[in-house]
Amino acid sequence: MHGGSRVDGAGEQIEVSNRSWLTGSTRRLLVAGAVDWLGTGLLVAASAVxxxxxxxIPTRQVGLGLTLAGVLAMSAAGLVGMLADRFGVKRVLIGLYLVRAGATFAYMAVTGWLGLVGAAVFRLLGDQATSPLVQSLVAEVTEDGNTRVRIMASYRVVANVATAVSTPLAGYAIAIGTYQAFAFLLIGNAFAFVATAVLLMWMPAGVRRRSRPTATPKAAVIRDGTLLSLTGVDGLLALWQPVLSIAMPLWIVASTDAPKFMAGVLFALNTIGCIVCQVSAARLTSRIRLATRSYTAVPLLLLASCGFFAASGSSHGGATIALLVAAVVTLTGAELLQTSASWTLSYAIAPDEKRSQYLSVFGLGRAASRNLIGPLVLTTVVTMPHAQGWFLLALGFLLVTGVTYVVGRKCTQVPSRA
Incomplete structure (x- = not known):
């Protein structure tokens, strides 16, 4: 093995390999991701229900509560990134997983709207901050851009395998509908977060800092026009997340004649599609020009998915199942292109010394989609009569297509910092 050793920002000696992307640090990170998502899959399609x-709690109040909690959580994103750049990504990640565990346990004590907001603030803070810091940790394992995207794709495949294993249990809990059934999901999710934190403690510190982070004000980061435009576009394209986790199960339960357990089955179908196609999608979006072109295709796929969901509300029997499957397949295509392209572009715009800050701010678009725009818009979509909400959402995605094209053309001229 060609390589050697380095000393990280905390003074720990680490091994550096230039030959294989599957290092000891990478293996442990993939195992930690598997444990994380075994737990997360228990709840991701069941929390709204x-x-x-x-x-x-009434559906629209749940949407409002999650939106408010999301806003409060998002306000801390930049601070989390600064802490990671200053004290080390791994240390901050461990703390986030423990916060997520505590908040998940707190869900079991929620009896009303205020309790929902209080617990969700900490859960959503942990949820939205974890993903960009995992991406930042991958960047500390290797300096090669293609290798980073390959590791991220592999991480997501492992996460989706784990989710496919655990998500069907969420479908059973939804079908049973009792507090005890959902408490099983919550406890399992919380313990998985604790186990993930323990695994990260044993992970070698694969940090490859070339210099200490500069004392750049947070305002200087959020004034970066390229970062802000990409963050906005990414947030709009990431609406597949709340469609999958919020709108789909609520729509199936309240507005279709499909069995309730289909929510878990369709979520598993989505994860299987990502398992099979994620690495290939990463290859297709490995360059900036290809990534920006992929972004333009995402809103068209989301538009098609909305049409299939709308039609399933007035169909019957097997036709309903077929339409729901078509909706999830097109939604999965949008997810694959959006996530893979986002890795390429976000690595390209993030300078090494402020990487966690940049990635945390970039993640705000996706967090806003999942925790702010999504809960508010999607709970409204599924409660509007005669599938009107789905048609309005589809119109919105049609308009987003033009915006994405304009921003994408600008991004082809962005100099890579990866």
Whole structure:
């Protein structure tokens, strides 16, 4: 093995390999990701149903509560990135997983709207901050841009395998509908977060800092026009997340004649599609020009998915199942292109000394989609009569296509910093 050793920012000696992307640090990170998503898969398609059907909070109040919690959580994103750049990504990640565990346990004690907001703030803070810091940790394992994207694709495949294993249990809990069934999901999710934190403690510190982070004000980061435009576009394209986790299960339960357990089955179908196609999608978006072109295709796929969901509300029997499957397949295509392209572009714009800050701010677009825009818009979409909400959402994606094309053309001229 060609390579040697280095000393990281905390003074720890680390091994550096230039030959293989699957190093000891990478293996442990993939194992930690598997444990994380074994737990997350238990709840990701069931939380909205838990609060509406078990706790008894009205659907629109759940959307408002999650939106408010998301806003509060997002306000801390830049601070989390600064802490990671200053004290080390691994240390901050461990703390985030413990915060997520505590917040998930707190969900079991929620009895009303205020309790939902209080617990969700910490859960959503941990959820939205973890992903960019995992990406930043990957960048500390290797300096090669293609290798970074390959590791991220592999991480996501492992995460989706784990989710496919655990998500069907969420479908059973939704079908049973009791507090005890959902408590099993919550406890399993929380313990998985604790186990992930323990695994990260044993992970070698694969940090490859060339210099200490500069004392750049947070305002200087958020004034970067390229960063802000990409963040906005990414947030709009990431609406596939709340469609999958919020709108789909609520729509199936309240507006179609499909069995309730289909929510878990369709979520598993989505994860299987990502398992099979994620690495290939990463290859297709490995260059900036290809990544920006992929972004333009995403809103068209989302538009098609909305049409299939809308049609499933007035169909019957097997036709309903077929339409729901078509909706999830097109949604999965959008997810694959959006996530893969985002790795390429976000690595390209992030300078080494402020990488965690840049990636954390970039992640705000996706966080806004998942925790702010998504809960508010998608809970409204599924409660509007005669599938009107789906048609309005599809119109929105049609308009987004033009915006994405304009921003994409600008991004082809962005000099890579990866």
């Amino acid at each position: 838990y609060f509406t059907q078990v706790v008894g």
